[in-house]
Amino acid sequence: MIQSALTEPIDETIPPKYDRCKNHDVVISPGGTILIIEDSNTQARIIEESLKELPLQIHCTGSGHEALEWLKVNKAVLLLLDYELPDMKGIEIIDELARQGQYLEFLVMTARGSETVAVQMMKRGAVDYLIKDDTFTSLLPTIVERALKKIKSEQILEIAQNALKQAEKRTRLIIDSAADGFISMWDDGTILDWNKAAERIFGWSYKDAIEKNLIDMMMPEKHREAFKDKLFELRNEDHSLTQNKLIEATALNKSGQEFPIEISASSASEGEPCVLNAFIRDISNRHMLESQLIQSEKLASLGQLAAGVAHEINNPVGFVKSNVGTLCEYVDIFTQLLSLYEELSQAIRSGDKSQQDQLFKQIQTVREEEDLTDILEDVKELLTESTDGLIRVTEIVQNLKSFARLDEASIKEANINDGITATMKVVWNELKYKSEIVTDLGEIPDIRCSPGQLNQVFMNLLVNAAQAIPERGTISIKTEATDSEIIISISDTGVGIPEQELSQIFTPFYTTKPVGQGTGLGLSIIYGIIQKHNGNISVESEVGTGTKFTIRLPLEGMSA
Ligand SMILES: Nc1ncnc2c1ncn2[C@@H]1O[C@H](COP(=O)(O)OP(=O)(O)OP(=O)(O)O)[C@@H](O)[C@H]1O
Ligand SMILES: [Mg+2]
Incomplete structure (x- = not known):
């Protein structure tokens, strides 16, 4: 009777001595060799004969030592091992092979009565055992x-497991070498995984972070609820690895310092609770650069403003100066006449007739040379013109002052229409040669805003509009209020923006203007300012017809 141990349970309490997983380089393929270790030649021949149909080669050895020698230079996919050999026991061959680092699959053949030994061999890792009787071949x-x-199936499984281990190792390596922090967590914020960059960013080690709650441990208290809501929204999203969501938040590091982070997160599983994967980036540097950019753009617009204002003031100051020059000449004539009249009055008092005649002649000559009526007319005109010029200068300075006052970073209740009017006056010089300005400023309530920053928005949009008009056109400014928002639109009849460029115009440094004329920062700064006001800005444009920017600001204004 053939007995096989394949169906019999192996005693799980005794660990198999041989780690057969290490032998995975011999996935069985046609052409592999079975080594028969059998001291009886006849038995060996019978066994060999019975296996000849298998697509494998067969090699026979008659002793343990012979088998060990053969295995030093050859490979076998399976050993058919007679347990009782003249020079050594089957178990010794297996032990010796193990010492040499060879873990071969083996099948034990025993004589009836040696089943206990065979079961021991099974515990050593034998694939099966056979009792040699008359029919076993x-x-x-x-x-x-x-x-x-x-x-074969064990080897395939083992290869798959190894491949999986390798893949896991590779993934771990990628995750750990990422510059961004990686956090895997339940949707309530409980941390499941935490890479090296996350350790660097937050200051907490893997051990410190695992199973802790990201929100409670690494978010400042005042931001926790808002962040929880954002995570909750992610949970409601469809499970898809492609839809990464970008969230900006304020985080807290181990030493209690707050810093801005950007989180690119997505749900990695469906159902509740679900797993969220997030890449975290410390954006402190970016914030610093952004504020530097805003500063440099402010300086650039100040430069632009200063140039415009200088031109505006130069003009009236120029003609007031020339008028004053002419008035000085007139004053000289009147001074000369006055002194002649003075001398004449003395000559009349002294009764000196000849001197009277002479002075009279001199006065006549001066009056003939200078048309005093015209001069008097001119003096009046020059004085009116100069007064107008000085009023204009005063106005410009006042506009500048109101623009500058609004340029404070402070947040206050202000009316957008006032800001637009002040800004228009300041950039008037840029606009007047290019365009007719049509304003339709509606009844709008005051809102909580940063008036200075909004003025910068209007100024940039107006300057862009004027620069987009090649010769002459129209710039229209409209404001209106709905129940919930203030809508401001600034449109021009300029060259327009091609459709494929529309998506880029808010990108920092995107400009189509020649070097020195545009930095490409205007619209990106506008975008940031409008976002800070919880509003939005959109653009419609048609090449050859013009462009319209629409800003929507909520009536509740900026948050406190
Ligand atoms: N009203 C407009 N009509 C046509 N194109 C416009 C208009 N406004 C902006 N653009 C396009 O968008 C680009 C980016 O504008 P943005 O204000 O950001 O930078 P810029 O005007 O080029 O330079 P800067 O404002 O820094 O001096 C412009 O170069 C221009 O091509
Ligand atoms: Mg611009």
Whole structure:
């Protein structure tokens, strides 16, 4: 009777001595070799004969030592091992192979009565055991085939497990070498995974962070609720690895310092609770650069403003100066006449007739040379013109002052229409040669805003509009209020923006203007300012027809 241990349970309390997983380089393929270790030549021949249909080569050895020698230079996919050999026991061969680092699959053949030994060999890792009786060779091919199949599937499993381990190792390596922090967490913020960059960013080690709550441990208290809501929104999103959401938040590091972070997060599983994967980036530097950019743009617009204002003031100051020059000449004539009249009055008092005649003649000559009526007319005109010029200068200075006052960073209740009017006056010089300005400023309530920053928005939009008009056109400014928002639109009849460029115009440094004329920062700064006001800005444009920017600001204004 053939007995096979394949169906019998192995005693799990005794660990298999041989780690057969290490032998995975011999996934069985046609052409592999079975080594028969059998001291009886006749038995060996019978076994060999019974297996000849299998697509494998067969090699026979008659002793343990011979087998060990053969295995030093050859490979076998399976050993058919007679337990009792003249020079050594089957178990010793297996132990010796293990010492040499070879963990081969083996099938034990024992004489009846040695089952206990065979079971021990099973514990050593034998694939099966056979009791040698009269009929065992007839069933041997099936048993060997089954054993080979078992080995093959174990080896495939082992290769798959190794591949999986390798993939996990690679993923770990990628995650740990990422410059961004990686956090895997339940949707309530409980941390499941935490990479090296996350350790660097937050200051907490993997051990400190695992199973802790990201929100409670690494978010300042006042931002926790808002962040929880954002995570909750993510949970409601469809499960898809492609839809990463960008969230900006304020985080807290181990030393209690707050810093801005950007989180790119997505849900990694469905159902509740779900797993969220997030890449975290410390954006302190970016924030610093952004504020530097805003400063440099402010300086650039101040420069632009200063140039415009200088031109505006230069003009009236120029003609007031020339008028004053002419008035000085007139004053000289009147001074000359006055002194002649003074001398004449003295000559009349002294009764000196000839001197009277002479002075009279001199006065006549001066009056003939200078048309005093015209001069008097001119003096009046020059004085009116100069007064107008000085009023204009005063106005410009006042506009500048109101623009500058609004340029404070402070947040206050202000009316957008006032800001637009002040800004228009300041950039008037840029606009007047290019365009007719049509304003339709509606009844709008005051809102909580940063008036200075909004003025910068209007100024940039107006300057862009004027620069987009090649010769002459129209710039229209409209404001209106709805129940919930104030809508401001600034449109021009300029060259327009091609559709494919529309998506880029808010990108920092995107400009189509020649070097020195545009920095490409105007619209990106506008975008930031409008976002800070919880509003939005949109653009419609048609090449050759013009462009319209629409800003929507909520009536509740900026948050406190
Ligand atoms: N009203 C407009 N009509 C046509 N194109 C416009 C208009 N406004 C902006 N653009 C396009 O968008 C680009 C970016 O504008 P943005 O204000 O950001 O920078 P810029 O005007 O080029 O330079 P800067 O404002 O820094 O001096 C412009 O170069 C221009 O191509
Ligand atoms: Mg611009």
